Amino acid sequence: MTLTMAWVRRAGGAEEMVIASDSRLGSLGYWDAAPKIIPLPRGDAAIAFAGETDYAYPMMIQAINAINSYGESLSRRQPLAKLKGHLLRVINLMLDQQKDVPAALWEAPAALFLLAGYDWTDNRFKIWKLQFDKGTRRFTFHPAAPWRGVGNDEKVLSIIGDEIAEAKGAVLEYLQGPGGVRQGGFDMEPMKALAYMVDDDRFRSIGGYIQMVKIYKPMVCVPFVISRKGTQSLLGRPLLDYEKSDAPTLVLDY
Incomplete structure (x- = not known):
C-alpha cells in the first residue's frame, strides 16, 4: 500500500500546502518508483x-x-470545491462501467485518494479524502x-495508507517541545514522520523514495526534487546521473 500525507504548513508568516508520499508498490515483491502524487493541470x-493501482x-x-x-x-474559473464534486461524479461513473463481475467475486475498491489545493473563492487551503x-x-x-486538542490552534493534516496510527504518533512526537506540543501550525513534522517510517523496516509496505509537491496561494503546484541519502529523486523516481531537473530541490537530512 503506501503512506501519503497532506498538510497546511505555516512558516515565517506564510502558508502553503504540502503533499508527500513514499514510492513503494507491492505485489510479488516491491517496486520503489511509483508516482503517487499527480499535480492537476x-x-x-x-x-x-494509497492502495491498489x-x-x-x-x-x-x-x-x-x-x-x-x-x-x-482548466483556467480555474471553476472553483476547487466544485471541481471536487465533478471529479467525484466522474469516478463514480467509472464504477458504473464495470461489467460482468460475478457477485461472489466482487470486492470493494481498495483505493483512497487525497485531493488538496487552494480554493480562491474563500482564500483557503483545503484537503478532501x-x-x-x-x-x-x-x-x-x-x-x-x-x-x-493538539495545542490551542488548528493543525490541518490528512493521512491515507498504512500504519496511520503510528504515523500520527510520530507526528506528535516531532511536535513536542520543552513545554509540550508546539503551538502554531505544522512545519515539516509530518515529513519527518514519513521519513522515519520509510526508513523503518518494520513497515514493509512503506518505502522507496520520498516524493513531494507544494501548492502556493498564487495557485501554482510545484513538484520538488528530493535530495536524501546521496540520491536525488523526483515524484518517486531516482534521477539518472545526467538528468538536470528544473524543479527546485529539497534536501532532507532526516
Whole structure:
C-alpha cells in the first residue's frame, strides 16, 4: 500500500500546502518508483492515492482528462470545491462501467485518494479524502478536520495508507517541545514522520523514495526534487546521473 500525507504548513508568516508520499508498490515483491502524487493541470491542486493501482491510476488519469477537456476547469474559473464534486461524479461513473463481475467475486475498491489545493473563492487551503463507502457502493469525499486538542490552534493534516496510527504518533512526537506540543501550525513534522517510517523496516509496505509537491496561494503546484541519502529523486523516481531537473530541490537530512 503506501503512506501519503497532506498538510497546511505555516512558516515565517506564510502558508502553503504540502503533499508527500513514499514510492513503494507491492505485489510479488516491491517496486520503489511509483508516482503517487499527480499535480492537476489547472495548477491549484494535486491528487494523491494509497492502495491498489487497478482503480487508482485509471481514476486519476480520467480526472486529468476531465479537467483538460473543460476550459472553465482548466483556467480555474471553476472553483476547487466544485471541481471536487465533478471529479467525484466522474469516478463514480467509472464504477458504473464495470461489467460482468460475478457477485461472489466482487470486492470493494481498495483505493483512497487525497485531493488538496487552494480554493480562491474563500482564500483557503483545503484537503478532501476520497474513499469508497461499502454501504452505498459509491466513492464519497470527506473534508480534512483540524487536529483538535493538539495545542490551542488548528493543525490541518490528512493521512491515507498504512500504519496511520503510528504515523500520527510520530507526528506528535516531532511536535513536542520543552513545554509540550508546539503551538502554531505544522512545519515539516509530518515529513519527518514519513521519513522515519520509510526508513523503518518494520513497515514493509512503506518505502522507496520520498516524493513531494507544494501548492502556493498564487495557485501554482510545484513538484520538488528530493535530495536524501546521496540520491536525488523526483515524484518517486531516482534521477539518472545526467538528468538536470528544473524543479527546485529539497534536501532532507532526516
